[in-house]
Amino acid sequence: MPVPLLEIPEIARLEAGQGLVRIPDQQDVPFTPRVRAIVDTAEFRRLASITQLGLVSRIYPGAMHTRFEHALGVFHNALRYLAQLSRDTRFRAAVDVHSAEVLLCAALLHDLGHWPFCHPIEDMSLAELPSHERHASEFLTPGRELAQVLESEWNVAPAEVLDVLAARTDSTPLRIVRSILSGPIDIDKMDYLERDSLHCGVPYGRNFDKNRLIQSLVLNEAGDGLALSYKGKTAAELMVFARYVMFGEVYWHHAVRSATCMFARAFYELRSGLDLHELLQHTEADVIHELRERGRGTRAEPLLEGIFGPRRRIYKRVLEATLHQNRALHDQLSRRPFEFLVRTSARFAEVLSAKLGIALSPCDILIDAPPGHREIEFKVDIFFPKEQAYRPLQEVSPVVRALAGTQFDDYVKRVRLFAAPQVARSIAAIPDLTELLAQSVLDLQPE
């Protein structure tokens, strides 16, 4: 019985070893003419000039991998997911070849709307900032090369791809396709955990038994999204845990957060003079170049030069609080607007100036705190074939339950105070630093 999904050329070539691009670690990505046509457009090629992890490379020097490489990895996962799910009769009935090909395009293009240093910039929630979706849609404007390639080589309308990346219409196949691209066990996460781990040189994001996970993929009870059969439960726990560890050791590593806060604050300082719409279309090297030019002679200069300049000067951590170490302080500062953190650190710089008898600039002190959105993607069902029952992963895994909800964010994402290197030692030596900070918050916002 022929399975049309398995005859999609890129899926058919998955194991053929012909016409492929090799990416770490030893992944062979099928590279048919129509894949090559997308990859060789200017719009896609741009991803080769944006690193996946931005400022992380200041701490983990190996983390120079690009969104180009990541996109190929996500595409490869898409092929494997489709090959696996094509064994499922409900999936085959719901997702036809065209929908699958739209997914393949969306997998390759899922980061099209990204820009250099995307996450720190977004976490500021600046009003001027275009949405990813609007940003992506520009690169897919009819008439641009990429739009033409999609239509002529793939018979896919750019709007179809955009509809996967950000829901506009609703249908069962679209829900399924979206849950493959974005969800608790999506092809994006499955790639970046491994890839970031590999290039950083740490073991934490690998080894979550990816093969087993893929082999367990099924549809959920409603038939409109991914679930896992029971034999993949352990692998799912491993993946959730791997993500938790990667947050603690890499993404929210204290020095990574210090560099991130420095960048965010500098960007905030310069924001009014920037043409965001244009800037965000540039390569990472160009964004750095432009920010450093703009920063020259401003308060942002030492911040930008410290992370991008010829000499690295990363701010030092002088205080750190988890929810459990200092709940009061954590609650005062978590999930507040960026602008509130800026005002608080300015106020606190005044307090410290007085206390220490030295003149601190408002940018000498940076407060880091968990942003508003939470990491909540643990909601996947586990299918028990004997009982023909679906149960939430959180219900059947104590570990996932522990990591879900507040705990993941609250342990991994901390409130931290960073200070410029030349004043860090003096500040860290202040005995009642925590109380002073708490008071500064209250000064600004009397209860």
Add this chain to the structure above:
Amino acid sequence: MPVPLLEIPEIARLEAGQGLVRIPDQQDVPFTPRVRAIVDTAEFRRLASITQLGLVSRIYPGAMHTRFEHALGVFHNALRYLAQLSRDTRFRAAVDVHSAEVLLCAALLHDLGHWPFCHPIEDMSLAELPSHERHASEFLTPGRELAQVLESEWNVAPAEVLDVLAARTDSTPLRIVRSILSGPIDIDKMDYLERDSLHCGVPYGRNFDKNRLIQSLVLNEAGDGLALSYKGKTAAELMVFARYVMFGEVYWHHAVRSATCMFARAFYELRSGLDLHELLQHTEADVIHELRERGRGTRAEPLLEGIFGPRRRIYKRVLEATLHQNRALHDQLSRRPFEFLVRTSARFAEVLSAKLGIALSPCDILIDAPPGHREIEFKVDIFFPKEQAYRPLQEVSPVVRALAGTQFDDYVKRVRLFAAPQVARSIAAIPDLTELLAQSVLDLQPE
């Protein structure tokens, strides 16, 4: 009995797990204040803006790792070599703590004289090109920050480092130290084979039993360079073989060579207008930017845009010959000056224009051939403890003997003809292409 070498702070910290930088794959590099002082200079930081493999990333998208990361890896190897060799009484007698610390600085700084796209530029042997040594020495000019750090933090004179990188004076400890940094089993090769392999995503340059190799290190019979005890023989063979494979699959991969030829030819076209001395101090992004600017409207433009532009357009291979497939052609073109290859391809473009009835530009055809210098680094002795005898690796290993001498170069480095994509198909279809090319060589240089 205390061993002073083992008390060098970075060696003492090798296993301590404190104050370290992590690089792939799971290497913990000791990061003492004086190491950090070097790494945070502008001169060293520059290595973070030069990729290790340059154009290879056009073929292997993961190969974005920098000379900065590599330098840390070589430094880590230096620590391990010293820790191992400190067990050898002859080594301890010859190499004191100061010499060892000079080696550590040299290991960190061994690529200081490199510039973006170093290898293709050097292989042209342009007269205007500064030597690595002169280039490195500029970054070590007294008064520059790096020179100051070496003197104040390490008590090492910049001239001592330069003397390791390029021999000026002679002594037994210097010979030993140089053989650690540059030789058949040096710390440089041991790092780049693994690292390039990892980031490219291929298995070939890894798994050569690095631990066994390091544990076998001894001094040679003369006591002035490295050798290996017998138990490391297999590991040495594995490493030589790994290098052979990496040349075939990565460094001289046909598409890598195509991009390399395109770059070299473009650089050659633009050379008279470039201030090499200044250009080579720039970051890789700046060099690319400047070359593309200069190339605008010249014959170099399609070459540079094809490799660096928004759309990748790499020339196609239309002919390939190893020594063994076509000795005559191979001998005609190997080890000839770059300028000769340029003239030959211009002549050949005329011939093909006539033959095909289409006007080919002189840059539509690129000839690639093995450069003058050979890969000859197989000369290491194996020490047989029972017999207390030293024998050349080549003598005791049929594999190394096979790879040494002419065969390594002659199998791995091929004569190839690349053509612009739009004409490649027509050219490849010419039945007597090889004969026409041979004739073009003769036209230029009658025997």
Add this chain to the structure above:
Amino acid sequence: MPVPLLEIPEIARLEAGQGLVRIPDQQDVPFTPRVRAIVDTAEFRRLASITQLGLVSRIYPGAMHTRFEHALGVFHNALRYLAQLSRDTRFRAAVDVHSAEVLLCAALLHDLGHWPFCHPIEDMSLAELPSHERHASEFLTPGRELAQVLESEWNVAPAEVLDVLAARTDSTPLRIVRSILSGPIDIDKMDYLERDSLHCGVPYGRNFDKNRLIQSLVLNEAGDGLALSYKGKTAAELMVFARYVMFGEVYWHHAVRSATCMFARAFYELRSGLDLHELLQHTEADVIHELRERGRGTRAEPLLEGIFGPRRRIYKRVLEATLHQNRALHDQLSRRPFEFLVRTSARFAEVLSAKLGIALSPCDILIDAPPGHREIEFKVDIFFPKEQAYRPLQEVSPVVRALAGTQFDDYVKRVRLFAAPQVARSIAAIPDLTELLAQSVLDLQPE
């Protein structure tokens, strides 16, 4: 400043690469004459004839590794722990060279008191069973070769080794040494998780960042046991999690438990005719041989032949309950004496015979349930250097807290009902099987 601990010959040779034995995966175990002297005694050699995982190899065919290999791995870990802890001044003050050498002997000999199929036999809590300690002490009787080797080659009294394996006396160095050998982050667990995972061919017990864990070792606040510095927290979580996964996927895998129940029940049937004291000194092959001989013609025969005979016939799982799926049933059967489970299954066999109208033997039905002892080894402190504070791992890790206490056992160790293959299908088809089982328990033990 010389560190005497680092001059213990086996520690000094850790990196030397000389005189070693290689065990998976690529571990080089120093093999000095005095280590070889222990290893080549009959008492130690016996460990080569006992597999590490016993019946697991019936499910994971690669799991043939022996306690001999494991002992070398634990010894290797002991060397690494000592090399690391020798950096700690408190440790150096407390543990002298002799105590360290006692630890090394104990590491090599920690399984000396084991016998084939140790865990299932112990879980029955048979009165006749010798304790490990008594069993180990026999092999260390003065006059036996091993005792002589310890005294002449190591200057260690057998009683000193026994005192580490099972506390008789108390002292600070002994507490430390015992916590290295047995505790939440001991050298035993650290070895078997990796080794079992490797030979089973699963990824779960590996990759917990062993190097980082070892590099974080410090003494606890009281100075009488192991703790971890903060930088090892993630690695500790990874290891706890790895153990959880290994229980779920290997040690308490349903088919592994089925074979284990079959073995236990057969042993129980034959117990009165066995000379346990003698039997437990035999090799695994001999124990299997003897049990099969004894079982011939008894109710134990189909059980023993099904696991050891020429044709594998493992009982089928017909019912399974975790604490959370069926708390009532779980509570009825968990942590009850083995004899109670035997009686319950006999009673239940009668009930099923009546229900199905076929004559079931009392051994056709096997009930598996968590034994009395719990897996509770999560109690290790994390040292925060900045605050100079020690906090329990459970307090600072939501994941470990989730896994500790009841949850680890209650998720991983399930109540299961196994049935002989020829009747399994009929039994599994009974709709009210769970209720019938619950009633059978009540029949025996009215509330």
Add this chain to the structure above:
Amino acid sequence: MPVPLLEIPEIARLEAGQGLVRIPDQQDVPFTPRVRAIVDTAEFRRLASITQLGLVSRIYPGAMHTRFEHALGVFHNALRYLAQLSRDTRFRAAVDVHSAEVLLCAALLHDLGHWPFCHPIEDMSLAELPSHERHASEFLTPGRELAQVLESEWNVAPAEVLDVLAARTDSTPLRIVRSILSGPIDIDKMDYLERDSLHCGVPYGRNFDKNRLIQSLVLNEAGDGLALSYKGKTAAELMVFARYVMFGEVYWHHAVRSATCMFARAFYELRSGLDLHELLQHTEADVIHELRERGRGTRAEPLLEGIFGPRRRIYKRVLEATLHQNRALHDQLSRRPFEFLVRTSARFAEVLSAKLGIALSPCDILIDAPPGHREIEFKVDIFFPKEQAYRPLQEVSPVVRALAGTQFDDYVKRVRLFAAPQVARSIAAIPDLTELLAQSVLDLQPE
């Protein structure tokens, strides 16, 4: 277009992750009911009681893996080879589903004719020894369970399997199927190199880019055997090299050979009293048991007790010669009948007794030398798609050429002299030991 080969149930399940057995390293072997039916026969189960590497575990303690595990690995490779080759139209035309299923059975059963310590016993070329073929055929006698399973579950006649294992008839599909099971890039070698390497804990036999190798499989020019397309050339070189290294470091490791010579000599001593036909049907444990029983009180006793007894006492190497170190001696002893080596060592023991003034037993001295058959399996063709030409691997690879022919054997397989531990030191100290040995050979066989 449906491909019947891909619908063979085990191939269809290759990626499905259902009903599988996991073997190292992380290989999921499809385990359909008909595979299980073969595996659960007594004839197949017997392979679980024979280790793959026999005496190697005396040197590499991890090498306890069985022929049962290996058989599953070879079967898994067979599935992957068939899945790959089913893309080749010539293969599909030549090999139908039935032939493929015969191959699958043969892959599972290829070691059926093996017995414990097969290689050392065979290398003696004893007249009484049954051939593998005859031995295998007994287990496939009609009426035995395995024969019945083949016929009823697979519709395969036992004779068909035997015909693959040892050619009786000739046809194109049979030639192809045989070249998959036995040849330079066969499924057997591809498994054991990796597996032996893994369990021994060495890196040498892994990492030869197995995926690339499988993806390059094509038919040879004649269409009756395997060849590789050009893209697999490097992987083929890596595999040939891996085998060379595994011979040097494991299979012909000096201590492995010492134990092997001890075993062979003991077996030789006892041969007349053994019922070979019966003995070779036993498990490894039983063979050891029986030999030790028989050896009691004979010259074989110290040999057998030294390798199998409670205390390991392996003979010491006192002399070693490669072809290149001592061609004369090598030529005198290589490829001679085992009986000649026995007589020579007896004669040499007399000579040494006289020289040293101590009475040596004829079994105190063992001579090891390369056996008659050579390792010659390098003959595979490489297919160059552009030129549509096939060339021998040896022609296009200098490394393979170096390893082929005499060199592989002559470097890796050495002439060695082993002596009982208690006399080894005295013998090794004799200055003209080599000359004395050479003379002993001449004494026996005047030129």
